[in-house]
Amino acid sequence: xxxxxxxxxTDSHLTKVPGTEFLIYTPILDDFLDLQDSATKELIDLxxxxxxxxxxxQLKIWSEKAEGKRDLYNRDGKxxxxxxxxxxxxxxxxxxxxxxxxxxxxxxxxxxxxxxHTEFKNTDQKLLLINNEYEKGGPCFHxxxxxxxxxxxxxxxxxxxxxISRELWHYSHRSESLKxxxxxxxxxxxxxxxxxxxxxxxxxxxxxxxxxxxxxSVSMP
Ligand SMILES: [Zn+2]
Numbered sequence: 615x616x617x618x619x620x621x622x623x624t625d626s627h628l629t630k631v632p633g634t635e636f637l638i639y640t641p642i643l644d645d646f647l648d649l650q651d652s653a654t655k656e657l658i659d660l661x662x663x664x665x666x667x668x669x670x671x672q673l674k675i676w677s678e679k680a681e682g683k684r685d686l687y688n689r690d691g692k693x694x695x696x697x698x699x700x701x702x703x704x705x706x707x708x709x710x711x712x713x714x715x716x717x718x719x720x721x722x723x724x725x726x727x728x729x730x731h732t733e734f735k736n737t738d739q740k741l742l743l744i745n746n747e748y749e750k751g752g753p754c755f756h757x758x759x760x761x762x763x764x765x766x767x768x769x770x771x772x773x774x775x776x777x778i779s780r781e782l783w784h785y786s787h788r789s790e791s792l793k794x795x796x797x798x799x800x801x802x803x804x805x806x807x808x809x810x811x812x813x814x815x816x817x818x819x820x821x822x823x824x825x826x827x828x829x830x831s832v833s834m835p
Contacts, residue, residue: 615722615797621806622669622721637666639723642787645766646726658757659731663743663783667720673812676715679708680813687711689779691744705814709828710779714818716806717798717829719770719784724791726767727783730757748782758782770832777828788835800826 618624628637631646638646653660678684682696686707694707719725729741733753741747748754761767768788771781803826807818818825 615794617802617805620721620794620798620802621716622667622672622718625666625668628666628723631662631665634662636662636664637723638726639666639787639790642724642790645787649764649767653730653757653760656756656760657732658760659735660728660757661731662726663729663741664720664727665725666723667718669716669721669810672713672715672718672721673810675712676708676812679712680704691746701814701817705817708814709777711781713778713829714807714825715810715812717803719786719791719794719832722791722794724787724794725770726785727781728757728761728785729783730754732756743783745780745782754783761785768833768835770835773833776833777831786832786835792835795830795832798830803829 619627625637627639629640629643630637631643650660675684679686686694686696686699686704687710688694688707689710696704699707713719727743729743729747730753733739734741739753741753746752748758761769766788767785769782769784770786770791771778771784774780800823804822807815807822
Protein backbone atom coordinates (compact mmCIF):
# COMPACT_ATOMS: atom_id res chain seq x y z
CA UNK A 615 0.00 0.00 0.00
CA UNK A 616 1.66 3.19 -1.08
CA UNK A 617 0.99 6.81 -0.18
CA UNK A 618 -1.18 7.41 -3.26
CA UNK A 619 -3.41 4.38 -2.58
CA UNK A 620 -3.73 5.18 1.11
CA UNK A 621 -4.84 8.76 0.58
CA UNK A 622 -7.22 8.62 -2.40
CA UNK A 623 -4.76 9.99 -4.93
CA THR A 624 -4.99 7.09 -7.40
CA ASP A 625 -7.48 4.50 -8.61
CA SER A 626 -4.97 2.04 -10.04
CA HIS A 627 -5.66 -0.50 -7.27
CA LEU A 628 -9.38 -0.65 -8.10
CA THR A 629 -11.88 -2.47 -10.31
CA LYS A 630 -15.45 -1.66 -11.29
CA VAL A 631 -18.16 -3.85 -9.75
CA PRO A 632 -19.74 -5.39 -12.89
CA GLY A 633 -22.92 -3.64 -13.97
CA THR A 634 -22.25 -0.57 -11.80
CA GLU A 635 -20.00 2.48 -11.65
CA PHE A 636 -18.71 1.55 -8.19
CA LEU A 637 -14.97 1.02 -7.82
CA ILE A 638 -13.63 -1.40 -5.23
CA TYR A 639 -10.24 -2.79 -4.30
CA THR A 640 -9.53 -5.47 -6.90
CA PRO A 641 -8.63 -8.29 -4.44
CA ILE A 642 -12.04 -8.03 -2.70
CA LEU A 643 -14.25 -8.13 -5.80
CA ASP A 644 -14.92 -11.89 -5.62
CA ASP A 645 -15.72 -11.77 -1.92
CA PHE A 646 -18.16 -8.95 -2.53
CA LEU A 647 -19.92 -10.80 -5.36
CA ASP A 648 -20.17 -13.92 -3.15
CA LEU A 649 -21.65 -11.78 -0.40
CA GLN A 650 -24.26 -10.40 -2.79
CA ASP A 651 -25.14 -13.94 -3.90
CA SER A 652 -25.62 -15.24 -0.39
CA ALA A 653 -27.70 -12.16 0.49
CA THR A 654 -29.97 -12.84 -2.49
CA LYS A 655 -30.67 -16.32 -1.09
CA GLU A 656 -31.92 -14.59 2.08
CA LEU A 657 -34.12 -12.31 -0.06
CA ILE A 658 -31.89 -9.33 0.57
CA ASP A 659 -31.14 -7.07 -2.39
CA LEU A 660 -27.72 -6.03 -1.14
CA UNK A 661 -26.38 -2.96 -2.94
CA UNK A 662 -23.60 -0.43 -2.62
CA UNK A 663 -24.37 3.22 -1.85
CA UNK A 664 -20.75 4.33 -1.77
CA UNK A 665 -17.47 2.52 -2.25
CA UNK A 666 -14.21 4.13 -3.35
CA UNK A 667 -14.11 7.89 -2.95
CA UNK A 668 -11.11 9.85 -4.14
CA UNK A 669 -9.39 12.68 -2.34
CA UNK A 670 -11.11 15.40 -4.39
CA UNK A 671 -14.53 14.00 -3.55
CA GLN A 672 -13.68 13.80 0.14
CA LEU A 673 -12.38 17.40 -0.01
CA LYS A 674 -15.68 18.47 -1.56
CA ILE A 675 -17.75 16.82 1.19
CA TRP A 676 -15.50 18.38 3.83
CA SER A 677 -15.66 21.88 2.33
CA GLU A 678 -19.42 21.81 1.89
CA LYS A 679 -19.88 20.83 5.53
CA ALA A 680 -17.38 23.44 6.71
CA GLU A 681 -19.15 26.14 4.69
CA GLY A 682 -22.66 25.21 5.84
CA LYS A 683 -23.76 23.85 2.45
CA ARG A 684 -24.36 20.36 3.83
CA ASP A 685 -26.16 19.47 7.03
CA LEU A 686 -24.24 18.81 10.22
CA TYR A 687 -25.41 16.36 12.88
CA ASN A 688 -24.53 15.56 16.45
CA ARG A 689 -23.69 11.98 17.36
CA ASP A 690 -27.34 11.18 18.04
CA GLY A 691 -28.25 12.17 14.50
CA LYS A 692 -29.84 15.50 15.49
CA UNK A 693 -29.39 18.26 12.91
CA UNK A 694 -27.34 21.22 14.14
CA UNK A 695 -27.84 24.91 13.33
CA UNK A 696 -24.73 25.98 11.41
CA UNK A 697 -25.19 29.69 12.20
CA UNK A 698 -24.99 29.01 15.95
CA UNK A 699 -21.68 27.16 15.82
CA UNK A 700 -18.17 28.58 16.17
CA UNK A 701 -15.25 27.16 14.19
CA UNK A 702 -14.27 24.60 16.83
CA UNK A 703 -17.86 23.41 17.07
CA UNK A 704 -18.18 23.16 13.29
CA UNK A 705 -14.99 21.10 13.18
CA UNK A 706 -16.15 18.74 15.87
CA UNK A 707 -19.58 18.38 14.22
CA UNK A 708 -18.01 17.49 10.86
CA UNK A 709 -15.76 14.95 12.52
CA UNK A 710 -18.74 13.09 13.99
CA UNK A 711 -19.43 11.52 10.61
CA UNK A 712 -16.78 12.74 8.19
CA UNK A 713 -13.10 12.09 8.42
CA UNK A 714 -10.37 14.42 7.19
CA UNK A 715 -9.74 14.39 3.43
CA UNK A 716 -7.00 11.88 2.69
CA UNK A 717 -7.78 9.80 5.77
CA UNK A 718 -11.01 8.11 4.69
CA UNK A 719 -11.22 4.34 4.58
CA UNK A 720 -13.26 4.90 1.42
CA UNK A 721 -10.00 5.88 -0.31
CA UNK A 722 -8.83 2.28 -0.03
CA UNK A 723 -11.66 0.58 -1.92
CA UNK A 724 -11.91 -2.00 0.87
CA UNK A 725 -14.79 -0.17 2.55
CA UNK A 726 -18.40 -0.08 1.36
CA UNK A 727 -21.61 1.60 2.45
CA UNK A 728 -24.30 -1.04 1.96
CA UNK A 729 -28.10 -1.13 2.02
CA UNK A 730 -30.96 -3.45 1.17
CA HIS A 731 -32.78 -2.19 -1.92
CA THR A 732 -35.83 -4.43 -1.33
CA GLU A 733 -37.98 -1.93 0.53
CA PHE A 734 -36.99 0.97 -1.70
CA LYS A 735 -38.34 -0.68 -4.85
CA ASN A 736 -41.52 0.87 -6.22
CA THR A 737 -41.71 3.52 -3.51
CA ASP A 738 -40.75 7.17 -3.14
CA GLN A 739 -38.95 6.36 0.07
CA LYS A 740 -35.33 7.51 -0.12
CA LEU A 741 -32.38 6.02 1.71
CA LEU A 742 -31.06 8.62 4.17
CA LEU A 743 -28.13 6.59 5.49
CA ILE A 744 -29.01 7.05 9.13
CA ASN A 745 -28.63 4.46 11.88
CA ASN A 746 -32.40 4.21 12.44
CA GLU A 747 -32.79 2.59 9.04
CA TYR A 748 -30.60 -0.26 10.29
CA GLU A 749 -32.36 -0.69 13.63
CA LYS A 750 -35.30 -3.00 14.34
CA GLY A 751 -38.25 -2.01 12.17
CA GLY A 752 -36.05 -0.19 9.65
CA PRO A 753 -35.71 -1.15 5.97
CA CYS A 754 -32.12 -2.35 6.39
CA PHE A 755 -32.47 -4.26 9.66
CA HIS A 756 -32.64 -7.61 7.86
CA UNK A 757 -29.37 -6.78 6.05
CA UNK A 758 -27.77 -5.84 9.35
CA UNK A 759 -28.65 -9.12 11.07
CA UNK A 760 -27.55 -11.05 7.98
CA UNK A 761 -24.19 -9.24 8.10
CA UNK A 762 -23.78 -9.98 11.84
CA UNK A 763 -22.85 -13.54 10.88
CA UNK A 764 -20.40 -12.59 8.16
CA UNK A 765 -16.76 -13.42 8.78
CA UNK A 766 -15.27 -11.58 5.80
CA UNK A 767 -16.81 -8.12 6.19
CA UNK A 768 -17.25 -6.26 9.48
CA UNK A 769 -18.42 -2.88 10.79
CA UNK A 770 -15.48 -0.68 11.85
CA UNK A 771 -17.78 2.08 13.19
CA UNK A 772 -20.29 0.20 15.27
CA UNK A 773 -19.40 1.22 18.80
CA UNK A 774 -20.48 4.23 20.85
CA UNK A 775 -16.99 4.40 22.32
CA UNK A 776 -15.28 5.63 19.16
CA UNK A 777 -14.58 9.26 18.21
CA ILE A 778 -16.44 8.70 14.94
CA SER A 779 -20.14 8.04 15.40
CA ARG A 780 -21.76 4.66 14.73
CA GLU A 781 -22.32 4.01 11.03
CA LEU A 782 -24.26 0.78 10.74
CA TRP A 783 -24.12 0.93 6.94
CA HIS A 784 -20.32 1.01 6.70
CA TYR A 785 -18.51 -2.31 6.10
CA SER A 786 -14.84 -3.14 5.70
CA HIS A 787 -13.26 -6.16 4.13
CA ARG A 788 -11.64 -7.52 7.26
CA SER A 789 -8.28 -8.86 6.09
CA GLU A 790 -7.61 -6.46 3.20
CA SER A 791 -8.60 -3.28 5.02
CA LEU A 792 -6.36 -4.29 7.90
CA LYS A 793 -3.35 -4.11 5.58
CA UNK A 794 -4.23 -0.53 4.65
CA UNK A 795 -4.96 0.32 8.26
CA UNK A 796 -1.53 -0.88 9.37
CA UNK A 797 0.16 1.07 6.59
CA UNK A 798 -1.64 4.31 7.46
CA UNK A 799 0.98 5.74 9.78
CA UNK A 800 1.16 9.14 11.42
CA UNK A 801 3.81 10.12 8.84
CA UNK A 802 1.38 9.38 6.00
CA UNK A 803 -1.38 11.30 7.76
CA UNK A 804 0.87 14.31 8.35
CA UNK A 805 2.25 14.43 4.81
CA UNK A 806 -1.27 14.29 3.40
CA UNK A 807 -2.49 17.18 5.57
CA UNK A 808 0.56 19.24 4.65
CA UNK A 809 -0.05 18.72 0.93
CA UNK A 810 -3.68 19.82 0.76
CA UNK A 811 -5.66 22.97 1.49
CA UNK A 812 -9.11 22.81 3.07
CA UNK A 813 -11.31 24.87 5.42
CA UNK A 814 -10.45 24.66 9.14
CA UNK A 815 -7.00 23.25 8.35
CA UNK A 816 -5.40 25.72 10.79
CA UNK A 817 -7.25 24.04 13.68
CA UNK A 818 -6.05 20.61 12.58
CA UNK A 819 -2.34 21.44 12.22
CA UNK A 820 -2.27 22.72 15.80
CA UNK A 821 -2.86 19.23 17.11
CA UNK A 822 -2.03 16.69 14.41
CA UNK A 823 -1.45 13.79 16.78
CA UNK A 824 -4.90 14.19 18.29
CA UNK A 825 -6.59 14.26 14.88
CA UNK A 826 -4.59 11.29 13.66
CA UNK A 827 -5.94 9.41 16.65
CA UNK A 828 -9.46 10.59 15.89
CA UNK A 829 -9.40 9.66 12.22
CA UNK A 830 -7.87 6.23 12.67
CA SER A 831 -9.86 4.93 15.63
CA VAL A 832 -11.99 1.94 14.67
CA SER A 833 -13.31 -1.24 16.22
CA MET A 834 -10.71 -3.94 15.73
CA PRO A 835 -11.61 -6.55 13.13
ZN1 LIG B 1 -18.83 4.69 4.73
